[in-house]
Amino acid sequence: MLFFLISCFSFILFYKSLSLKPLPPWACEVRLLSLWFWKDLSLFPISKSIRNSLSSSFTLVLPSEMSPKKKTVHSISESVELRQEMSVLDLPELVLECILERLPPDGLCRMACVCSSLKDRCTSDHLWDRHLKQKWGRVIGSAAHREWQWHIATRKDSSFLDRTKGRGLMGYLGRLWPFPFVRSNLNNISKRRYPFPVNSNMSWYHALETGKFWFPAQVYNRENGHVGFMLSCYDAELSYDPRTDTFQARYPPHGRRAIAIESCVTWDRIRAPPIDTSPHDLHISDCLNELSPGDYIEIQWRRNKEFPYGWWYGVVGHLERCDGNNSYCCCRGSDTIVLEFNQYAFGSRWRRTIVSRKNHRKEGNDADGFYGGIRKLSGREEISTWKRLWPTDVLE
Incomplete structure (x- = not known):
């Protein structure tokens, strides 16, 4: 008791000797962070870890004369070694990479939340590039990619952690990845959750999958x-x-x-748009000299100058003076090209049109519409898609 009173008296004298100075600016942040630390840290796991460390330390320094059975000490150490299970990060580099390549998108997202090392691996562009091509490759093209780059370039303050960068202790703790509970609480305060890099294939996949990106x-x-x-x-x-x-x-x-x-x-x-041409611009045709009867084409057409261009499916036909015999056909060397739209009935004004092979750019009028640029179809997939969409009834 006497020792306790002397200790308390000494502490009081030491406390009185301290001069009262204003707290530094980061003290308020520490005061706020203290609540987050006590919220995320549980006394039970801490006490348990301390008890385990103390017990292990006591076992290691236990003198031989105080231990009645040395065999018990060895059995405890062996059981501790057996409890140490193999981690995923202990796998060879090639094996771990093969595992990550076979994970679905949701599996990669869950793996990225395990630790910082797996986060860097699971958010790499080469893993998500495969998922982008597999699901979205047919419907997104260069125009969508440019739109995405513009979207992320104009995005301001993508995360609260970026805004706290370099701002006192809060910014410093926010950049400490080994303390995930600090980062999660900062994200909760900011009300902005973005768990992966903004300028990444993973982010693009997430934006497409959730419908947030047009x-x-x-x-x-x-x-x-x-x-x-x-x-x-x-x-x-x-x-x-x-x-x-x-x-x-x-x-x-x-x-x-x-x-x-x-x-x-x-x-x-x-x-995906096959060519980078705005729907309001005329496409410059570069296939007119090679077109021949039987070729499948797409041609720009719009109702009037206020409408955007759309691409319409057609086929190159024979001239009226040609009997259609391939051995004697002279349509290939003619200066005019016949375009047929066989979904329309015979006699319809939309069934046939003639364009110039040498100087075709835009032809038509406000009554029949305007025909624009032409592109030749060479891929079987494009042609089969058009044939699959063929109407059941002949159009007038």
């Missing part, structure tokens, strides 16, 4: 296959709906018409 693409048979858009493909902005596994299409306005919105657009009606 990307440019083209839709076959616009507005649920309206008769005026059969066998056509129009530009639109699309957003994915994971609940129905379909898309919502937002077509650009033209003239006095407002934005047209179409729901429940299926995957088979979407494609």
